[in-house]
Amino acid sequence: MFTSSLERAPIGIFDSGVGGLTVLRQLYRQLPNETIIYFGDTARLPYGIKTPAEILQYVREILHWMQQQQVKMVIMACNTSSALALEVVSQEFKLPILGIILPGAKAAVSCGKRIGVIATPATAKSNAYRRAILEMASDVRVWQVACPEFVPLIEQNRINEPYTVDVARSYLEPLLEQEIDTLVYGCTHYPHLAPVLRSLLPSHVKIVDPAVHIVTACAQELDLQGARNTHLPLPTRFAVSGCPQQFANSSAQWLGYTPMVEMVDLSELRVRS
Numbered sequence: 186m187f188t189s190s191l192e193r194a195p196i197g198i199f200d201s202g203v204g205g206l207t208v209l210r211q212l213y214r215q216l217p218n219e220t221i222i223y224f225g226d227t228a229r230l231p232y233g234i235k236t237p238a239e240i241l242q243y244v245r246e247i248l249h250w251m252q253q254q255q256v257k258m259v260i261m262a263c264n265t266s267s268a269l270a271l272e273v274v275s276q277e278f279k280l281p282i283l284g285i286i287l288p289g290a291k292a293a294v295s296c297g298k299r300i301g302v303i304a305t306p307a308t309a310k311s312n313a314y315r316r317a318i319l320e321m322a323s324d325v326r327v328w329q330v331a332c333p334e335f336v337p338l339i340e341q342n343r344i345n346e347p348y349t350v351d352v353a354r355s356y357l358e359p360l361l362e363q364e365i366d367t368l369v370y371g372c373t374h375y376p377h378l379a380p381v382l383r384s385l386l387p388s389h390v391k392i393v394d395p396a397v398h399i400v401t402a403c404a405q406e407l408d409l410q411g412a413r414n415t416h417l418p419l420p421t422r423f424a425v426s427g428c429p430q431q432f433a434n435s436s437a438q439w440l441g442y443t444p445m446v447e448m449v450d451l452s453e454l455r456v457r458s
């Protein structure tokens with residue numbers, strides 16, 4: 186590819202649903218010139234309760250689709266995919282693929298010594314954050330809590346309900362007992378709960394949002410490859426495997442506008458893998 190066409194090629198970003206919008210928001214802030222294709226695998230969410238083999242299969246299918254869209258890079262805006270599939274697919278695809286765990290872990294060790302990670306059951310079980318953090322700093326302690334109810338509550342837009350606050354309190358309780366000084370959002374959906382979570386944490390506890398740091402890593406990678414777009418970007422393209430209207434409605438509050446959303450049929454995705 187010539188440099189100019191590489192520059193203008195889109196960045197692909199995916200998640201199971203609206204979680205990746207917290208990464209998209211950072212892309213808009215840090216890399217406003219990039220053209221972006223967003224894929225939400227809404228027909229198959231939540232990923233966090235699926236088996237590692239299922240998650241790997243979904244990620245392969247999405248990456249094949251992304252390749253067809255001629256993206257220059259893929260951001261896994263999903264911790265579960267990064268924890269369970271990144272290592273394997275990085276070997277399989279000739280495409281720069283960025284995972285979110287490493288940038289998140291790096292930010293966490295620069296913040297504190299008693300680190301709590303809230304994540305999906307699959308991510309927590311994989312120990313990906315604990316391993317990454319302890320590899321960088323052996324003098325820190327890490328506690329991981331699986332939060333199975335968060336993603337469905339966020340996808341159903343039940344963020345401000347008293348029930349959600351109760352659930353959040355119960356998930357944070359074991360971490361507060363350990364007197365954590367840092368909390369990592371180990372799932373890209375969770376920044377949508379930021380006001381609730383912040384209100385339940387003592388003010389000295391720092392919050393790490395890996396979305397910020399994966400986009401910083403993306404900017405560095407683009408510079409390394411001379412692939413940063415210096416032209417005006419095209420509008421973001423949104424595609425989902427489930428109901429486009431539902432995604433358009435639920436994402437409007439995070440985006441500030443109601444997006445046009447395409448549907449990619451699961452059978453179409455499967456053919457590509």
Ligand SMILES: N[C@@H](CCC(=O)O)C(=O)O
Nearest residue numbers: 201204232233264265373
């Ligand atoms: N956004 C999620 C995936 C959530 C899910 O579908 O369970 C993550 O970062 O892990």
